[in-house]
Amino acid sequence: MQFMLLFSRQGKLRLQKWYVPLSDKEKKKITRELVQTVLARKPKMCSFLEWRDLKVVYKRYASLYFCCAIEDQDNELITLEIIHRYVELLDKYFGSVCELDIIFNFEKAYFILDEFLLGGEAQETSKKTVLKAIEQADLLQENIDFQMRLFAGTVCKTP
C-alpha cells in the first residue's frame, strides 16, 4: 500500500498515512486530486478505480471516506477488508466511533493504525491482539518504576 487517507464528505482530511517518500507538495496535490475524484463518484459505483498508475480502493463509513492507494499487483478485496478491520478497531476502541472521535483523538487513530499496518502491510490482523497492545500502552502512562514492574526482569536503559 502506498498511502491511506481518511476524509470527510466535505473533503476535510482527517488522517493521512504515507508509506512512500513524497514531498509535502506532492502529498497535498495527490490528496486534493484524489479527494475530488472519490467524492465525485456516485454511491453503488464500484469501490475500485485506476488512478495514475495506482489502484485506489475506497469505502464510505457514515460521514467518512477511507481510501487506500495500492500497487498494480495488490489485492483490491483484501484492501477493502483492511479498511473494514481498521474501522472495527476504531469502533471497538472508541466505542461506536464517529468522526469527532477521530478529530479529537487523532493521535490515537494514528497509534492504532501503526499497530495494525506497518510499512503499508498488515502487521497484526487479530483484533484482540491489536487492541490489547493499544490498551496496554494506555496503561503505561506513568513513570519508569511502573514500567519496571510491568516488565519485571527486563532492564530498561532509558535515562
Added chain:
Amino acid sequence: MPAVSKGDGMRGLAVFISDIRNCKSKEAEVKRINKELANIRSKFKGDKALDGYSKKKYVCKLLFIFLLGHDIDFGHMEAVNLLSSNKYTEKQIGYLFISVLVNSNSDLIRLINNGLKNDLNSRNPTFMNLALHCIANVGSREMAEAFASQIPSILVAGDTMDSVKQSAALCLLRLNRTCPDLVPMGEWTARVVHLLNDQHLGVVTSATSLITTLAQKSPEDFKTSIALAVARLSRIVTSASIDLQDYTYYFVAAPWLSVKLLRLLQCYTPPEDAALRSRLTECLETILNKAQEPPKSKKVQHSNAKNAVLFEAIALIIHYDSEPTLLVRACNQLGQFLQHRETNLRYLALESMCTLASSEFSHEAVKTHIDTVINALKTERDVSVRQRAVDLLYAMCDRSNSKQIVAEMLSYLENADYSIREEIVLKVAILAEKYAVDYTWYVDTILNLIRMAGDYVSEEVWYRVIQIVINRDDVQGYAAKTVFEALQAPACHENLVKVGGYILGEFGNLIAGDSRSSPLVQFDLLHSKFHLCSVPTRALLLSAYIKFINLFPEVKATIQEVLRSDSQLRNADVELQQRAIEYLRLSCIASTDILATVLEEMPPFPERESSILAKLKRKKGPGNVPDIDDARWNVNGNGNAEQSESAEGTNKFSPSLMADLLPTNRPRPASSSPTMLSAGTMGSAHPFTDLLNLNSSPSAGASLLVDVLSDSSTPASADVSEENFSRFVCKNNGVIFENQLLQIGLKSEYRQNLGRIYVFFGNKTSAQFLSFSSSVTSSDTLKTQLNVHTKPVDPTVEGGAQLQQILNIECLSDFTDAPVLDIQFRYGGALQNIAVKLPVMLNKFFQPTEMASQDFFQRWKQLGVPQQEVQTIFKAKHPMDTDVTNAKILGFGVALLDGVDPSPANFVGAGVIHTKNTQVGCLLRLEPNTQALMYRLTLRTSRESVSQRLCDLLSDQF
C-alpha cells in the same frame, strides 16, 4: 467533546481543536492558528523550563496544525526531546511528530537516531516497538544506515517478543524498499525464511510480506520459502473456520495471510518437487471449490475475504500458466462473477479475465463470455467497470471475433466517456490493423474512427493508415474512393482532410477514370476544405496539389492559379508561402520527366512496430497492454511470423520502437529513393521525395538532404551480432539472428574435421531485398586454422521468401576465433548491413569416445602435466537440472561416461577433436554443488590451447 478520553486526555488540545472547529471562516481559522503558534513559540522560547506534559501538549498541537495543512517550522527540537522522556505517552507523541514531519536536518537526524538507538537497546518491547514503527514510518536513508544491520538480529533472536518481531519484519521491509543496498540479508536468510513456521500467525503474516519483498529481488536466496509457504497455506485452507480463532475473519481462515502466501508463491515458477506441486494444486482446488459452497454469512465482509483469497489464487494460477484444468476452472468462476450483483466483483472479474485471455489454455474459454462483456460495455453504470470491459474485449480479440469486437467498440465510442475515448480509438486502430484480412475493412474502420471521434484520433493513428495504404497496393484504389466519398460530407474532421489529402495526392489517379471523381472534382473537393484548416493541414494540401500537377496535367493550370494567388504567395505563414513559391516554380520549370521523378509515388515504409501500439504502451506502461504479440506485428498484419522465442525478447524494446517514441512529424520512409540524386542536382534545398514533410524548414532541408544522401551511399558499418552465439555451443540448429527485416536460421552437421552449414535467410517483409549478398570473413589467424567455402546466392529475395546458402568448413588446426557472416542487401532503397558471428566452435569437431572407468583414469593420469589441465569454478546461471546438464554435455560433442566418477552427481565425458593436422584427445569432468549453486569444470587435453578453449566454451553453458 467526545465522551472517550482514554489514556491521558490533553485538555488544552481538545479546547484548541474545538476552537478551530468553531471558526466560521478560513480567515478566522488562520487567525486562531497564528495566535496558537505565537503562544507555543513563546512557551518554547520562554525562560521557564517546560514540563513533559506541556511539551507533549504543544508538540501535539503543532502536529494538529500541520495535519490541517499549515506549515510548521519549529518544534522539532522539542519533539526530539520527548523521545528521551520516561513517560510512554510523551515518547509516543514525540515519535508521532517525527514520523509525520520528518525533516532531513542532519543535526536532528543524529539526535533522533540516538533516541531510536536507546529505545531499540532498551529490551523493553513497548519502547522497541515505538522505535521500530518510527523507522518503518520514516524509512529514510540515514535511519537505514544506522539501523539496517541491527534490525535483522532483533527479528531472528530467540528471545524477541512476537510483537517486536512483527514490527522488525515490516521495518526491514520498508528499509529494503527505500535502500536495498543497506540491508544485508545473507546470513539471516535461512532464519528469516524459517519464520514462516512460527507458531504466532501475526509473526507469519509480517514475515510473509518481508520475504515476498526480498524474494522479488533475489528469488534464488529465498527459494526454500516455497515449501514452507505451501505447507502453511495448505494448513490454512483445510482448517475449519474456527481453528484459527482470532485470525478467522468473518468465517474465513486467515484471509490476509492466505493472500500474502499466494502472493509470495507468485515470485516463483511452479514447484519442481512433484509432491509439493500436487499439494499446492490441492490447495488451489480447495479454494476454487469453496467458491461454490454456500456462504457461511450474508455479510459482505465474508464474501470479500473469501473472494480476496480466490482472486489471489487465480492470480497464481494465471502466473503459473501451466495447468489447463485450473485455468479453465478459474475462467468459469470469473464468468459467474461477470453477472454478479456486486459491482466490485464484476469489476475484478473483468480485470482478472483480461490476463486469462492471454493464456493459450484459457483464451478460448474467455472468448465464450464475449456477449456478457459486450453487454457490460453497454449497461454498466460505472465508467471504471466499462473501462475494464473495453480492456477485456481488447484482450480476447482474435481473428475469429475481431469484426464483432471492433464493431462493438466503435458503436460504444459514440457515447463513451471522454476520459477513455482516446484509448478506445487506439485499441480499435490496433485491432483493426492486426486482424485485417481484408484491408478495405481496415480503411473503413479507421475512417469511421475519424468520423466519430476525430478529436481523439492522434497523429499516430492517421500516420499508420497512410503507411499501410502506401505499402499495400491492393487497397490503394479502395482507399482513394473511400476518402473521396467521406470528404463529400459537408462537415468533416480535419484529420479526415489530412488523410484524404495525402491519399488522393498519392493515389487520386486510381479513381480519376470515373467522371464523378475526375481530377478537377477531386481538386475542388480538397480545396473546398482548405480555408477551414490549420496551417499544418494546409501545408499538406499544398503538397497534395503539386502531386496532382504530376498525376493530372489537365488540372495544372487550375492549381498553378491557386498557388499563384496572393493568399498563397504572400501568406503570412512562412512555411505555406515557401511551399507555394517553390511548388509553383517547380511546376513551371521542370520537364514532365523530372516532375514525374521528383513527385514519384512514395516508396514503401519499412516494416516496423506500429507507432500506435507504442503509444498505447506509453499510455498504459509496457506491462499493461495485454496480449499483443510484438513479434507478430508487422504492417502486413498477416501474422505469418511464428517467430522463435529469441525474436520476442529482442523485438520488445527494439530501436525502432524507440524511434517511434520520438516525435515524428509524419509518416516518413526511412529510406530515400534513387531520385534523390536528381533532386540534388536540380539545386533545390528541399528533399523532394519527402515532399509532404510538414516540418521541413529551409535550413533543415539542406542538411536533411545531406543526411539522406550519405545514408544511402555509405551504409553504416554494422556491429557483429553475437548474442545467440553461445546458444549454439551445445546445439547445431536454430535461429542465429533476427531483426525486423530478416531472420537467419542455421542447420549444421559435422563429421571428423569437416562441417557443413545450411544458412536460411528469411525475408520477413513483403518487399524485395535487392543486391543481396552474403559472405564469410575470418581473421588472418583464423584463416590458417579454418577453411570456409561459401556458395554464392541469388541477389534477390522476394518478400516473405526464404533463401538458402551452403557453407563448407574444414578445420585445419585448433582455433579460438569464429568466422563472421557478412550480409548486405538493399531494402526500400536503403543499404542494410548485417554481420553475424557464425557458431563454428572447436567442440563441433568432437568425436565422442566411449571408455571404461579404468581407461579413463589411466588417461586422466597421463594428462597430468599442469599445462594440460584447465579448471574453472563458476556460479550456475540456470537451474541445476541433471537431465539438462546431460543433454548439454552430449550436445557439446563428447561421450558421457556413466559409472566412472565415484560420485553419481558428477559428470564425466571423453572425446577426440579432429583437425586436419592432428587429433586431440579430451577428458572432462563437471562437478555440481547444488547447495552453493556452483560448478567446477575440469578439462584435460594434450594441448593447452585446446583445454582452455573448450573450458571457456563449456563453462558458459550452465
